[in-house]
Amino acid sequence: MSEFEPKIVAFCCNWCSYAGADGAGVARLQMPTNFRIIRTMCSARVDPEFILRSLAKGADGVIILGCHPADCHYIGGNYRARRRIALIRLVLEQYGFDPKRLRLEWVSASEGEKFQKTLTDFVNTIKELGPTPLQQEGE
Amino acid sequence: MSFFDRFRKKNDAGTAKKEVAKDVKKDAKTKTAPAVSGGSCYTKTAESISTAQLPAADLGELLPGAPPNGKINLAIYWAAACGGCDVSLLDINERILTVGDMANIVMWPIASDGKEHDIAAMEDGEITVSIISGAVRNTENEHMVKLLRKKSKIVVCYGACACFGGSPALANLVPGGKNEILDYVYKKIPSTANFQADYHKNSPVIPQTKYAAPEGELVLPTLYDTVRTLDQVIDVDYFVPGCPPLQESISYMLKAVADFAYGGVPLPPKGTTIGVVTRTLCEQCPRRKEYRRITKIVEPHEIDVDPELCLVDQGILCLGPATVGGCNARCTRAGQPCRGCYGPTTAVQEQGASALTAIASLFPVLDEDATMEEDKVIDIMSTIKDPLGYFYAFTMGKSLIKKSVTEKGGK
Incomplete structure (x- = not known):
């Protein structure tokens, strides 16, 4: 049997992390291809419903990338985002998910290398955790 | 001057005075906070009436005898429900007396006779309207609602449990499913635990769904692992x-x-949700909104609730921002937070996620926020106890993830 290849949804904020991902591409940094990027205008645009919908549709992990604290294009969007993510993580824990399946990281526009490192690390975490428990029950 | 005249005069003077006071108050309010809307909780302001937007539900006179084409057949059934919905049908006051003129009540388990075999003997479509309350959580529920669907022209999904799963659907969060629920209910809760200890010490008794009696096999409904809403069945x-x-x-x-x-x-088009407006409960709530930040969640009994100020501003977890309006904010007017029984607005599927977004945004940005560790944020948000149970109190059956999951672990 081939190795488990997780499906990961990555929400990137338009101003920092998406540019960071671009930077990683331009610099030709090698990284796993398990993630699908969805660009949002801000990390605070990521409604908890997006996260739940990703998981409900079979994503093995969800990662939200935003601007560093004090660096948000909209002044305080990332502070809101981290509070919501903290709360939705509590909800996921109550559902029975491993909270490590949801991660929030700060990647700025110049941090292509950090983008590569974060994603590689997250893919490895999810590989260790195995496929989403939701999918297993549906089968 | 007669007694009544005196009384009337006094009363008029009283209202005039009140109006003046109100105007002054209003002026003061507009000066200090121009964004303020709505008035006192206890007076019906013109604003709170206009936002209700409910179509006039006036039946006028009592129903006039039997319909020209003969009485219609009406069935009212409860699946996994508490019975409150059945009782609420009596809220149409004296008109309930004339419902009998309009319709034959062929089935209403809480109030009248009418058995499963009577319904089964009917022609398809012979029942004009079936009003079904409650979620579907066992074989009997499923059998009956399917039977009623087959025999009815119109099926009304009545109440939060039938529409969104309601409280019964929270059972979906028990990881062990029906076995864990049965085990808990029949062995662990004090009254049954004592009974089992006294009479069935060695082998606790859990009701079986089948029993071979000398007269034949007796069957009880089987509980399902997942509670479903009516429209999922x-x-x-x-x-x-x-x-x-x-x-x-x-x-x-x-x-x-x-x-x-x-x-x-x-009739209205199929799929209509009756009795809701397009906007949230906050639009109907007359409380004053100051958009305050909160740091601690409290229960209404723990504080002196300000009767005019928004409950969320006071730190009470109110689901009004995520719940569709239509109830005219009955609970918040009485000082109780909204629990979300009217479900989400049409724009979203997840009421819980919307509520969670709204509440989480109310926690203030701190000075130390730029350097704060993620654990600290979790500590801040942990002031909300049981977020899943609270935000999804009525809508677990319709949420995106409907059941608790169990991590199997990696390889």
Whole structure:
């Protein structure tokens, strides 16, 4: 049997992390291809419903990338985002998910290398955790 | 001057005074906070009435005898429900007396006779309207709602449990499913635990779904692992949310049925949700909103609740920002937070996620926020106890992830 290849949804904020991902591409940094990027205008645009919908549709992990604290294009969007993510993580824990399946990281526009490192690390975490428990029950 | 004249005069003077006071107060308010809307909780302001937007649900006179084409058949059934919805049907006051003129009640387990075999003997479509409350969580529920669907022209999904799963659907969060629930209910809760210890010490008794009696096999309904909403099991024509639905919703529904039965007026389009508006509960709530930041969640009994200030501003977890309006903010007017029984607005699927977004945004940005560790943020948000149970108190059956999951671990 081939190795488990997780499906990961990555929400990137338009101003920092998406540019960071671009930077990683331009610099030709090698990284796993398990993630699908969805660009949002801000990390605070990521409604908890997006996260739940990703998981409900079979994503093995969800990662939200935003601007560093004090660096948000909209002044305080990332502070809101981290509070919501903290709360939705509590909800996921109550559902029975491993909270490590949801991660929030700060990647700025110049941090292509950090983008590569974060994603590689997250893919490895999810590989260790195995496929989403939701999918297993549906089968 | 007679006694009554005196009384009237006094009363007039009283209201005049009140009006002046109100105007002054209003002026003061507009000066200090121009964004303020709504008035006192205890007076019905023009604003709170205009935002209700409910179609006039006036049935007028009592229903006039039997319909021209003969009585219609009406069935009312409860699946996994508490019975509150059945009782709420009596909220149409004296009109309930004339419902019997309009319809034969062929089934209503809480109030009248009418058995499963009577329904099964009917022709398909012989029942004009079936009003079904409650979620579907065992074989009997499923059998009965499917039978009623087959025999009915119109099925109304009545109440929060039928529409969104309601409280019964929270059972989906028990990881062990029905076995864990049965085990807990029949062995662990004090009254049954004592009974089992006294009489069945060695082998605790859990009711079996089948029993071979000398006269033949007896069968009890089997519990399901997952509680489903009514429209996940059968095709449903109308939704009436609420726990229980309000008098306005019921009157509106009854008026539609009566107009159809007496005058042949076409019914609303299929899939209509009866008794809701398009905006959230906050639009109907007359409390003053100051958009304060909160740091601690409190219960209404722990503080002196300001009767005019928004409950969320006071740190009470109110689901008004995520719940569709239609109930005219009955609970918040009485100082109780909204629990979300009317369900989400049409723009979203997840009421819980919307509520969670709204509440989480109210926690203030701190000075140390730029350097704060993620653990600290989790500590801050942990002031909300049991977020899943609270935000999804009524809508677990319709949420995106409907059941608790168990991590199997990696390889």
